[in-house]
Amino acid sequence: MTISIVLPAKNEAEGLQRTLPALRAAYPDAEIIVVDDGSTDETARVAANAGATVLSSPYSMGNGAAIKRGARAARGDVLVFMDADGQHSAEHIAALLAKLEQGYDMVVGARDRSGQANLHRGLANGFYNRLASWMTGHKVVDLTSGFRAVRADKFKEFLHLLPNGFSYPTTCTMAFFRSAYPVAYVPIPVAKRVGTISHIRPLKDGVRFLLIIFKIASLYSPLKLFVPVATAFALLGLGWYGWTFAHEGRFTNMSALLISASVIVFLIGLISEQITNLTYRRDG
Structure with a gap:
């Protein structure tokens, strides 16, 4: 050696x-x-x-x-x-x-x-x-x-x-x-x-x-970062929707924005995971 x-x-x-x-x-x-x-x-x-x-x-x-x-x-x-x-x-x-x-x-x-x-x-x-x-x-x-x-x-x-x-x-x-x-x-x-x-x-x-x-x-694993962030956005969106529906009886733009953000963050995480897998793939 x-x-x-x-x-x-x-x-x-x-x-x-x-x-x-x-x-x-x-x-x-x-x-x-x-x-x-x-x-x-x-x-x-x-x-x-x-x-x-x-x-x-x-x-x-x-x-x-x-x-x-x-x-x-x-x-x-x-x-x-x-x-x-x-x-x-x-x-x-x-x-x-x-x-x-x-x-x-x-x-x-x-x-x-x-x-x-x-x-x-x-x-x-x-x-x-x-x-x-x-x-x-x-x-x-x-x-x-x-x-x-x-x-x-x-x-x-x-x-x-x-x-x-x-x-x-x-x-x-x-x-x-x-x-x-x-x-x-x-x-x-x-x-x-x-x-x-x-x-x-x-x-x-x-x-x-x-x-x-x-x-x-x-x-290492992008989803371990993106999933918690996406979950946080989703919970905020659903929580805000629940509060506004209980008090105003309607679905607000902020709720839609937060829920949409959670979906986007999750999808970015999926793409990042695939890129990471390709980065470490060894051919031959």
């Missing part, structure tokens, strides 16, 4: 100076790929001096885009993704690989509460985990962790689904569950990041992470 370790990096020269020597010492035969996502510091030089393969972008394309570039270039049977800022340690890769050998197709390094960037991120990630667990029927311990080991052939099936931004872990996790590829979680500690502040912008990325909720549903 050959291993490729992919590190997306944007202005992470300081973190790479600590991370790369530890990786090379622990896995001297592994392919190490640093994807320089339009850095303005010495990220590319530090990575090259440490013996890593460097893929440089002329401008920043996003964390997910870096992951996709690294995955396409990787030659290993197993891909290990980890941050370049020193939060993830080379010593914990062995636990992911050991779990992978038990028959899993993806193993995720699960953070505890101390590993979350802040309270708001921790609460948001906890909500995402519960939502994903309900959607999939499996316990999702850490939906957004970027530290994971995957079988390369399985992961590359979903490259076209991965976004260029920060939600690639969510997308690939839900894609693996949807395709019945077994996923496991291994608890890992997370160190304090080295170097520059986090690239996550609270306001802009807060809205983006909110959209993850809808992406979770659309990637």
Whole structure:
């Protein structure tokens, strides 16, 4: 089993100076790929001096885009993704690989509460985990962790689904569950990041992470999102009709609008379900 370790990096020269020597010492035969996502510091030089393969972008394309570039270039049977800022340690890769050998197709390094960037991120990630667990029927311990080991052939099936931004872990996790590829979680500690502040912008990325909720549903089972919404519209419409009929003896335009909305939402859900099925269909 050959291993490729992919590190997306944007202005992470300081973190790479600590991370790369530890990786090379622990896995001297592994392919190490640093994807320089339009850095303005010495990220590319530090990575090259440490013996890593460097893929440089002329401008920043996003964390997910870096992951996709690294995955396409990787030659290993197993891909290990980890941050370049020193939060993830080379010593914990062995636990992911050991779990992978038990028959899993993806193993995720699960953070505890101390590993979350802040309270708001921790609460948001906890909500995402519960939502994903309900959607999939499996316990999702850490939906957004970027530290994971995957079988390369399985992961590359979903490259076209991965976004260029920060939600690639969510997308690939839900894609693996949807395709019945077994996923496991291994608890890992997370160190304090080295170097520059986090690239996550609270306001802009807060809205983006909110959209993850809808992406979770659309990637796994759209009807689990659309049916409750359609039911809510239908109940509102029938309830309003009952109230107006009891008090005014008539059927109002609002009741018709709400009931029509429930039918439309349900039909959109059916179409989305069919599109999802086509997305994961494998021919041949």
